[in-house]
Amino acid sequence: xxxxxxxxxxxxxxxxxxxxxxxxxxxxxxxxxxxxxxxxxxxxxxxxxxxxxxxxxxxxxxxxxxxxxxxxxxxxxxxxxxxxxxxxxxxxxxxxxxxxxxxxxxxxxxxxxxxxxxxxxxxxxxxxxxxxxxxxxxxxxxxxxxxxxxxxxxxxxxxxxxxxxxxxxxxxxxxxxxxxxxxxxxxxxxxxxxxxxxxxxxxxxxxxxxxxxxxxxxxxxxxxxxxxxxxxxxxxxxxxxxxxxxxxxxxxxxxxxxxxxxxxxxxxxxxxxxxxxxxxxxxxxxxxxxxxxxxxxxxxxxxx
Amino acid sequence: xxxxxxxxxxxxxxxxxxxxxxxxxxxxxxxxxxxxxxxxxxxxxxxxxxxxxxxxxxxxxxxxxxxxxxxxxxxxxxxxxxxxxxxxxxxxxxxxxxxxxxxxxxxxxxxxxxxxxxxxxxxxxxxxxxxxxxxxxxxxxxxxxxxxxxxxxxxxxxxxxxxxxxxxxxxxxxxxxxxxxxxxxxxxxxxxxxxxxxxxxxxxxxxxxxxxxxxxxxxxxxxxxxxxxxxxxxxxxxxxxxxxxxxxxxxxxxxxxxxxxxxxxxxxxxxxxxxxxxxx
Numbered sequence: 001x002x003x004x005x006x007x008x009x010x011x012x013x014x015x016x017x018x019x020x021x022x023x024x025x026x027x028x029x030x031x032x033x034x035x036x037x038x039x040x041x042x043x044x045x046x047x048x049x050x051x052x053x054x055x056x057x058x059x060x061x062x063x064x065x066x067x068x069x070x071x072x073x074x075x076x077x078x079x080x081x082x083x084x085x086x087x088x089x090x091x092x093x094x095x096x097x098x099x100x101x102x103x104x105x106x107x108x109x110x111x112x113x114x115x116x117x118x119x120x121x122x123x124x125x126x127x128x129x130x131x132x133x134x135x136x137x138x139x140x141x142x143x144x145x146x147x148x149x150x151x152x153x154x155x156x157x158x159x160x161x162x163x164x165x166x167x168x169x170x171x172x173x174x175x176x177x178x179x180x181x182x183x184x185x186x187x188x189x190x191x192x193x194x195x196x197x198x199x200x201x202x203x204x205x206x207x208x209x210x211x212x213x214x215x216x217x218x219x220x221x222x223x224x225x226x227x228x229x230x231x232x233x234x235x236x237x238x239x240x241x242x243x244x245x246x247x248x249x250x251x252x253x254x255x256x257x258x259x260x261x262x263x264x265x266x267x268x269x270x271x272x273x274x275x276x277x278x279x280x281x282x283x284x285x286x287x288x289x290x291x292x293x294x295x296x297x298x299x300x301x302x303x304x
Numbered sequence: 305x306x307x308x309x310x311x312x313x314x315x316x317x318x319x320x321x322x323x324x325x326x327x328x329x330x331x332x333x334x335x336x337x338x339x340x341x342x343x344x345x346x347x348x349x350x351x352x353x354x355x356x357x358x359x360x361x362x363x364x365x366x367x368x369x370x371x372x373x374x375x376x377x378x379x380x381x382x383x384x385x386x387x388x389x390x391x392x393x394x395x396x397x398x399x400x401x402x403x404x405x406x407x408x409x410x411x412x413x414x415x416x417x418x419x420x421x422x423x424x425x426x427x428x429x430x431x432x433x434x435x436x437x438x439x440x441x442x443x444x445x446x447x448x449x450x451x452x453x454x455x456x457x458x459x460x461x462x463x464x465x466x467x468x469x470x471x472x473x474x475x476x477x478x479x480x481x482x483x484x485x486x487x488x489x490x491x492x493x494x495x496x497x498x499x500x501x502x503x504x505x506x507x508x509x510x511x512x513x514x515x516x517x518x519x520x521x522x523x524x525x526x527x528x529x530x531x532x533x534x535x536x537x538x539x540x541x542x543x544x545x546x547x548x549x550x551x552x553x554x555x556x557x558x559x560x561x562x563x564x565x566x567x568x569x570x571x572x573x574x575x576x577x578x579x580x581x582x583x584x
Contacts, residue, residue: 077412092402105308
């Protein structure tokens with residue numbers, strides 16, 4: 001992966017009256033990253049993203065995209081960016097292709113009718129070109145939003161909560177689409193989502209923000225590996241397992257789920273040793289399932 | 305980019321049903337007046353000319369297309385602002401309510417260009433409305449009632465204008481009427497830059513027109529200093545072209561005030577929209 005910085009946000013701050021929406025957010029996105037942007041509701045994610053797209057003027061801090069200052073080179077930068085903020089909104093009284101043509105016309109690149117038709121085909125809206133958007137379902141609008149985002153072939157794609165309101169099939173489709181954008185076109189993607197498991201599946205780097213501040217930033221795998229994890233162990237002797245944990249793994253915490261299953265909170269590197277010890281002590285280990293997900297990691301970071 | 309977005313604005317206006325509501329309502333109103341005049345125009349005219357009949361004798365076709373156009377303009381110039389603001393008041397705030405302004409503002413087009421393209425589109429829509437009014441009032445009016453000299457009742461008395469001396473007056477009066485309507489369009493777009501919903505700017509525009517009109521008609525000395533600067537004072541300036549001689553200085557003053565209003569309102573809208581955080 002190239003290490004060219006596509007986005008560099010430094011000490012971003014934004015107040016709305018007396019409310020401090022963003023206090024101090026800093027992060028860097030490199031070319032080719034699928035960058036996860038995480039935080040609970042009200043953390044300042046949307047405000048930060050809106051600042052990056054010049055929808056909101058920050059009170060403090062610097063935003064550089066493609067190595068250039070956003071305020072000084074706004075139009076040049078935005079011509080290389082495609083985005084969906086929260087939900088794609090279109091002119092309900094216009095057809096899908098007219099909506100795309102309207103946004104393409106001001107996107108800085110000439111887009112032909114054929115390209116619009118191809119893009120509608122790409123997002124699975126072929127045959128609906130001339131239908132008015134007012135009659136589209138949420139999922140169809142979301143796909144049209146993706147088409148609008150990609151139509152002018154941007155280098156950077158910003159997707160703020162792109163799967164909100166979608167059914168499971170729609171979520172999988174959007175996820176696959178993002179993966180295709182990365183693998184086939186090497187696009188840089190920023191993905192903000194409440195579907196935290198999705199970030200874990202798609203993103204290679206991430207930042208977590210809470211209460212308007214960036215808390216942690218880095219490689220998703222490294223960040224997850226460095227933390228404790230939860231393993232669910234299916235055993236034949238729960239009492240013996242509890243004794244082993246108490247005596248041999250004093251730092252591990254555990255919770256008995258039922259007479260066969262126990263959930264253990266333990267450092268990742270100690271998991272093989274735990275398994276080995278249990279077997280040595282005569283416990284039959286029927287299953288050992290890692291349960292630690294981004295949700296747990298996320299909650300832990302936020303709570304700390 | 306300004307031209308491209310202006311083209312976009314035309315597409316949006318053309319596709320919106322409410323754009324045709326204004327033209328439809330205007331057509332219906334003018335046709336109603338024409339029908340009423342055709343049915344009972346003579347008694348309407350005799351009511352006006354009755355007080356002069358002891359000293360003057362009226363011959364020929366008094367109830368002609370020129371007079372009909374004047375009556376229509378007089379009646380409708382007060383109501384057309386609502387039809388104008390119905391479309392123009394929605395141009396920015398309607399997009400804010402729909403969320404599309406957010407999509408536009410993330411494109412490589414400056415906010416000043418977004419606002420200017422909406423003003424241009426609003427100005428063209430207002431022009432089409434004015435031209436349509438002119439066509440219905442003057443062309444259809446003449447077709448239905450024929451041509452002839454124009455008798456106008458002013459505060460100074462009756463003014464009789466020769467048939468061949470009328471067309472240029474209508475041309476210029478429609479120009480000034482357009483400028484007055486353009487001010488309404490600009491005002492509603494300006495208010496639209498402050499709002500997040502469609503109704504607010506439309507209602508506010510009408511409220512301002514009513515308020516200023518009341519101030520303009522109140523015979524209270526405390527308002528005397530501001531009356532000349534209210535755009536509503538100059539809304540009926542088109543009538544001045546039907547005086548003899550034409551009060552050019554008064555008309556020039558009205559045009560200056562209306563142009564100044566337009567420029568100031570455009571600048572306020574640009575300033576506000578550039579400063580605005582788009583959070584919708």
